[in-house]
Amino acid sequence: MNREVAWRLFASEYNDATLEAEGGGERPPSYIVTPLGARVNRVFVVGVITDVENVGTDGQPMWRARVSDPTGTFHVYAGQYQPEAAAALSKLKPPLFGAIVGKSRIYSPQPGTTYTSIRPETVKAVDESVRDFWILEACRSLRRRLDAMAEAQKMDPPTKEGLMKVGVKEAIADGIVQAANHYGRVDLSRYTAMLAEGLRYLLPEYRESTGLGDVVPEAPATAKEERSAEPDETETQVLAVIGDLDKDGKGAAWEGILEAATAKGVSKDALEESINSLLDKGLIYEPILGRMKKI
Amino acid sequence: MKEELAPHVHDITRVLGNKVSEQEIERELSSYLNVYRVSLDTAKRSIVKKHGGNPATLAVGVSKTLRDLNPGEQSVNLLVRIVSVNEKDVTVEGGTKRILYGILGDPSATMPFTAWEPLPIPIAKGDVVRVQNAYTKEYRGQVQVNFGVRTAVGKEAADALPEFKPVGGQPYLGKPTPVRVVDLREGASNIAVTARILSVERREVEVDGAPKAVFSGVLADETGKSQFSAWKDFDLKEDEVLRIEGAYVKSWRGIPQISFDERATITRLKADLLPPAERLNVSPRMWIEDLAERGGGADVTVRGILIDLREGSGLVYRCPECRRVLRKGACRIHGEVKGEPDLRVKAVLDDGSGALTAVFDRELTEALLDKSLDACIAAAKEAMSTEIVRDELADILVAQPIEARGNVTSDDYGLMMIVDSAKILKVDVQTEAREMLEGLEGSA
Numbered sequence: 117m118n119r120e121v122a123w124r125l126f127a128s129e130y131n132d133a134t135l136e137a138e139g140g141g142e143r144p145p146s147y148i149v150t151p152l153g154a155r156v157n158r159v160f161v162v163g164v165i166t167d168v169e170n171v172g173t174d175g176q177p178m179w180r181a182r183v184s185d186p187t188g189t190f191h192v193y194a195g196q197y198q199p200e201a202a203a204a205l206s207k208l209k210p211p212l213f214g215a216i217v218g219k220s221r222i223y224s225p226q227p228g229t230t231y232t233s234i235r236p237e238t239v240k241a242v243d244e245s246v247r248d249f250w251i252l253e254a255c256r257s258l259r260r261r262l263d264a265m266a267e268a269q270k271m272d273p274p275t276k277e278g279l280m281k282v283g284v285k286e287a288i289a290d291g292i293v294q295a296a297n298h299y300g301r302v303d304l305s306r307y308t309a310m311l312a313e314g315l316r317y318l319l320p321e322y323r324e325s326t327g328l329g330d331v332v333p334e335a336p337a338t339a340k341e342e343r344s345a346e347p348d349e350t351e352t353q354v355l356a357v358i359g360d361l362d363k364d365g366k367g368a369a370w371e372g373i374l375e376a377a378t379a380k381g382v383s384k385d386a387l388e389e390s391i392n393s394l395l396d397k398g399l400i401y402e403p404i405l406g407r408m409k410k411i
Numbered sequence: 412m413k414e415e416l417a418p419h420v421h422d423i424t425r426v427l428g429n430k431v432s433e434q435e436i437e438r439e440l441s442s443y444l445n446v447y448r449v450s451l452d453t454a455k456r457s458i459v460k461k462h463g464g465n466p467a468t469l470a471v472g473v474s475k476t477l478r479d480l481n482p483g484e485q486s487v488n489l490l491v492r493i494v495s496v497n498e499k500d501v502t503v504e505g506g507t508k509r510i511l512y513g514i515l516g517d518p519s520a521t522m523p524f525t526a527w528e529p530l531p532i533p534i535a536k537g538d539v540v541r542v543q544n545a546y547t548k549e550y551r552g553q554v555q556v557n558f559g560v561r562t563a564v565g566k567e568a569a570d571a572l573p574e575f576k577p578v579g580g581q582p583y584l585g586k587p588t589p590v591r592v593v594d595l596r597e598g599a600s601n602i603a604v605t606a607r608i609l610s611v612e613r614r615e616v617e618v619d620g621a622p623k624a625v626f627s628g629v630l631a632d633e634t635g636k637s638q639f640s641a642w643k644d645f646d647l648k649e650d651e652v653l654r655i656e657g658a659y660v661k662s663w664r665g666i667p668q669i670s671f672d673e674r675a676t677i678t679r680l681k682a683d684l685l686p687p688a689e690r691l692n693v694s695p696r697m698w699i700e701d702l703a704e705r706g707g708g709a710d711v712t713v714r715g716i717l718i719d720l721r722e723g724s725g726l727v728y729r730c731p732e733c734r735r736v737l738r739k740g741a742c743r744i745h746g747e748v749k750g751e752p753d754l755r756v757k758a759v760l761d762d763g764s765g766a767l768t769a770v771f772d773r774e775l776t777e778a779l780l781d782k783s784l785d786a787c788i789a790a791a792k793e794a795m796s797t798e799i800v801r802d803e804l805a806d807i808l809v810a811q812p813i814e815a816r817g818n819v820t821s822d823d824y825g826l827m828m829i830v831d832s833a834k835i836l837k838v839d840v841q842t843e844a845r846e847m848l849e850g851l852e853g854s855a
Contacts, residue, residue, distance in 0.1 A: 118703060118765070118766070118825045118826075119759065119766040119825055120766075121699075121700075121761060121763065121764060121765050121766055122716075122718055122761045122763070122766065123763065124763050160716060160718055160761065160763075162810070215809070215810035217718045217719065217810075237719070238718065238719055238809060238810075240805075240809050240810050242810050245837075245840075246810055246811070246812065248840045249812050249836075249838055249840055251840075251844075252838065252840050252843055252844055252847075253763055255844070255847060256763075256847070257763055259847065259851075285700060285764075287700065287764075308851070311851060312848060312851055312852075315844045315845075315847055315848040315851070316848065318840050318841060318844040319841055319844055319845060319848070320841070
């Protein structure tokens with residue numbers, strides 16, 4: 117009986133997953149199959165833990181953490197059945213670099229809607245070098261799946277045997293075939309762009325100044341093209357608003373931001389778009405629901 | 412085939428109270444054995460269970476030689492010689508119990524045994540006994556034979572088995588088969604290997620109560636490395652290139668090792684026949700998924716993340732007799748003993764392709780902690796808990812990329828690496844990212 121391997125994969129690929137699969141044996145493990153065919157039971161994630169919140173009750177706490185990587189956000193939930201991880205999460209002071217080993221979860225409240233999350237086994241604060249190494253490993257892993265999926269898309273229909281013949285490992289080939297059957301023909305260019313984005317994140321020559329000086333020591337170069345790595349005009353305005361309103365250090369309330377932004381001529385739609393974009397870029401985070409804070 | 416199976420068919424129908432016809436059982440047994448290809452023991456137990464019987468009441472075991480034994484067999488019959496036997500008292504559930512332990516041998520192999528119940532007849536070193544309904548377990552990668560409540564032991568004539576010889580045996584007949592190191596397989600005998608000695612040292616071991624010198628070390632050819640044991644003084648020297656004819660292969664936890672004794676012929680060859688030692692001595696970097704496929708590897712290097720510390724890491728206490736780690740101050744075999752302190756780490760090393768359990772000994776653990784065993788004992792005393800050492804280790808190691816080198820073995824619980832050397836991995840992330848990005852843009 118071999119231990120389930122801990123996958124390194126980016127949040128964006130993980131959150132794109134809508135397929136749940138079961139393994140074999142007496143106590144079949146459950147897997148999430150991503151569009152690129154990663155069959156994930158256990159994950160190893162290193163990113164910026166941007167906020168930790170008790171979304172349960174005091175008596176029955178359920179700690180939720182958001183972990184950002186260069187492509188998106190993982191949601192991590194630990195409750196009474198993960199006492200060690202829950203205790204560790206509750207003690208963290210975001211933002212910080214954190215490593216999480218955990219089990220994959222997928223939840224579908226209604227047909228057509230799925231949420232992926234992680235149930236942590238181990239949570240630990242780490243330094244930036246561990247995070248950078250993780251990004252490199254996640255890129256390598258993504259590269260392998262991209263190559264294998266590109267091979268699979270040449271086949272009609274893709275088969276495990278066919279993939280193994282061109283040198284794809286059995287463990288990956290299985291997931292690729294399942295993914296191809298469930299997701300159809302996945303647009304690989306989107307994931308190739310994600311790979312490039314992850315790699316550029318590690319390289320100083322692609323690190324654009326955010327105009328915010330020391331506040332953001334490692335501004336994430338999120339975008340696929342260099343120009344959007346920098347906050348645009350509206351985003352800069354919104355950032356300024358959030359900074360001004362955050363008087364007590366608990367973050368700026370949504371109502372206040374809306375009011376101030378409207379006064380500056382930013383529409384509600386444009387504001388929501390900017391906030392989402394700033395969240396994605398890791399320039400702001402949501403310490404508690406409805407409050408925004410600069411990182 | 413059918414005649415051989417007849418006693419087992421009777422055995423099954425008897426256990427099932429003759430509810431099912433022998434023809435039916437014979438058909439099922441044949442299907443299990445020939446179609447599904449499970450072992451006879453498993454087949455019998457499965458059939459009995461399927462018909463609602465109790466497999467523990469099966470009486471006819473399967474005759475095997477020691478070499479054929481696997482861990483977890485429920486009922487085996489053996490014809491063996493007692494190579495050694497000792498008594499000891501163990502604490503079992505509050506009471507004291509006297510058990511026998513020692514070594515069994517037959518022409519195929521030798522193996523440790525334990526008799527958990529008093530035997531109907533006294534047994535002594537050199538006796539040949541027929542054992543029925545013994546069972547096997549695995550401990551530290553080695554199969555062990557156990558005699559339990561259902562086991563019957565009877566003496567046989569001394570000449571029922573050839574005299575036991577601890578090393579060696581019959582001289583080999585015929586020409587030795589040339590084998591490359593990478594192709595060494597357990598059980599092979601009378602082979603010829605051409606290799607360079609990378610290291611050799613003399614050790615004293617006790618064989619049959621008498622001290623004996625064994626010369627062991629590592630040898631290599633272009634295809635790989637192997638540990639070796641020479642049971643005769645061939646005056647082996649580091650770095651010389653030899654042709655060894657008449658060697659045999661034993662396995663230690665899945666890793667084949669080459670052995671040779673007075674039956675072997677050693678020819679010294681020109682030193683430039685094989686690449687120099689530095690080239691042969693490299694430890695290949697491997698992915699864990701490939702190690703899992705091969706069932707382990709000797710002296711390999713793995714890069715990964717330590718993602719979890721296993722129970723029993725940190726400051727532990729060992730049984731002075733058998734070196735097992737004590738649980739709640741007691742040894743599984745020797746009961747309550749005064750434990751000897753030791754440091755070790757058992758951690759899960761995961762490289763994204765697979766995972767293995769990496770075991771670090773005291774020396775490596777002290778280096779990782781930058782703290783001696785004595786300092787750890789003092790810290791644990793002050794904190795009144797050994798957990799403090801484990802916590803400190805977790806703090807240093809968990810989520811840390813490391814490179815570890817050692818032997819990887821495999822058993823029912825997966826892969827295990829006994830780490831020889833380890834270092835925290837420092838990777839030039841930028842250079843590697845730049846290379847990958849260039850490759851990506853080049854292909855786009």
